[in-house]
Amino acid sequence: MTDPADPVGPPPTDAPVTRREASRARRAQSAADAGAAFQTHMRAARVEFESQVAHARAEFEEANARIAQRTGRNLILAILIGLAIGAVVLASLLFFKWLFLVFALAACSLGAFEFIRALQAAGRRIDLAPQLGAGALLLVSGYFSPLWLHWVALLVAVAVVVVWRLLGQMFARDGRTYGAVLSDVLISAFVQLYVPFLGSLAMVLLAAPRGEWWVLAFLIVTVVADTGAYVSGLTLGRNGRHPMAPRISPKKTWEGFAGATVVALAAGVVLAVFMLQLPWWAGLVFGALVLGTATAGDLGESMIKRDLGIKDMSSWLPGHGGVLDRLDSILPSATAALALYWLLTPLVTT
Template sequence: MTDAPGSEGPEPSEPPTSRREGGGLRRAHSAADASASTTTGARSARAEFETHVAHARAEFEEANERIKQRTGRDLILAIVIGVAIGVVVVASLIFFKWIFLLFAIAATSLGVFEFVRALRASGRRVDLIPQLLGGVVLMLSGYFVDLWLHWVLTMVVVVVLIVWRLLGQMFSRDGRTYGAVLSDVLITGLVVLYVPFLGSLAMILLSQDGGEWWALAFIIITVAADTGAYVTGLTIGRHPMAPRISPKKTWEGFGGAFVAALIAGVLLALYMLGLPWWTGLIIGAVILGTATIGDLGESMVKRDLGIKDMSSWLPGHGGVLDRLDSILPSATAALALFYLLSPLAVS
């Protein structure tokens, strides 16, 4: 069989005509071989790197899934959202107080909205719009007016909200029992005192000379305690702390929170607040106590309402109020500590 026309192989190259030309050809072949070897090595290294990355990613996703199954939280989303919120809080406190004021008003308003929605879903009657307006009034008064006037406005807001609820019940004429109406009135006062009033105490602290550093300090300590409890409880937590209230909280986690809060308190006292180191132990311990009480308190409320989270607006965290549960009562402690310990600051 003969080859078809036009299918002949390449003609053999002519032999080099000189010794110099032969050397050049040998060098060209050597360079080509070296280039091919380098390309092959690079491809092999790249394939090996991609294999390691894929393996590490698979292990991380598997670990994240185990954490999610145990805690009910997506660790990656929780970290990303937590860092984003932290950047806003730190930047606003350091550079522009009024931005933090707006951020705090928005956060407490969302917390009130979540709380009222959850209460309504459980059959309670709470007026949303008056609660939101009253909350904004308290937050603004905490920052802009004198302390005595803020207390007066707080009482006025509580009374107005209770009267509003009673008038609304009178006009509804739906035969609601006396016990249910009394429960609605008490819950009306609870909402405004729990979320915007405690938030307004942080605004009072913010309005003080150097108060932004104290506000930042108590928030950092709260976050450090929460992180210490989460990591320690996740790794070595075995003994439930309050199984009927919050089954996933452990004494080991509380120990981790205790250590983290004290370390953060000492460091912040020395390098940010200009206080003696031992005051940091007091600040850390007190903030840890109020943060723990706030966390367990909100867990009791959610258990009573039959819900796991106030909302799902913050993936990996739950709702806004789920992030404020430790911060709100800690604002009270931080304000008291400011009045007690700030005179000890080194000028």
């Protein structure tokens, strides 16, 4: 039996401890509930965010697919590759301009390689090694040699590829017709004139006093003109497109050319005043002439590709096509920029 003197229940000293433990338990439970609610809220927010990202990505990919279907370009890859190439060009021209010669050698050699491979696939007999060797000679000559010696280098380069082709055909003895051999010889000379020689004129300009700024200026005008044509062709030509040269390049439109004209002239004025120290009206001349040669170069390469039955010279630059597909408007623009340098340099303001 229980002693009546014994207290009923736990000792008095245990009551405060029990209350503290109960309070701690309630606080712990409240913290656990709050933590669980926070985790639930975060999970819901993450699911919502992932849903929004997936939706935005789907819409972007759909828009990019429509643009690619309409223009034949992968927009994202085109932008990323363009930015990477632009960074290399800027670094070479702004810090050590001779580095741009290395970049030009690589670009023109790859462009010539693509062109020769396309011609060979079409049945033309073009000799790769002498073409690349003579082309490198022309580019190096353009930067290091006086102008008269550069013209001698051009004659030597053309003579090398022509004689090499004739000797190759003579040793082949495969009964190739006279007309086919003549075509091979003329096309061999054209390859030298089209890619290495036009590229070497940019090297002549680069070697001139402050020539790096002129090279950068005509490259900027060419790029912004292409971008302006791309954007305005997509927007202004949405409800009605007016092809510029449907038999040569169906995707070139007058709407795109209008946009290219506006941005090329604006860029020419800005570059003339702030970079080249020329009067503003000289910038209009600069922008207009570079735009004209760039457009002619673009259409000219399109005509060559159509004659060869190909869409791009290669697929080395995703979103752009081949290297020569990026050089098509730049190469003839180098000629215009060099001519304008000689004509407009006396107008430079100090």
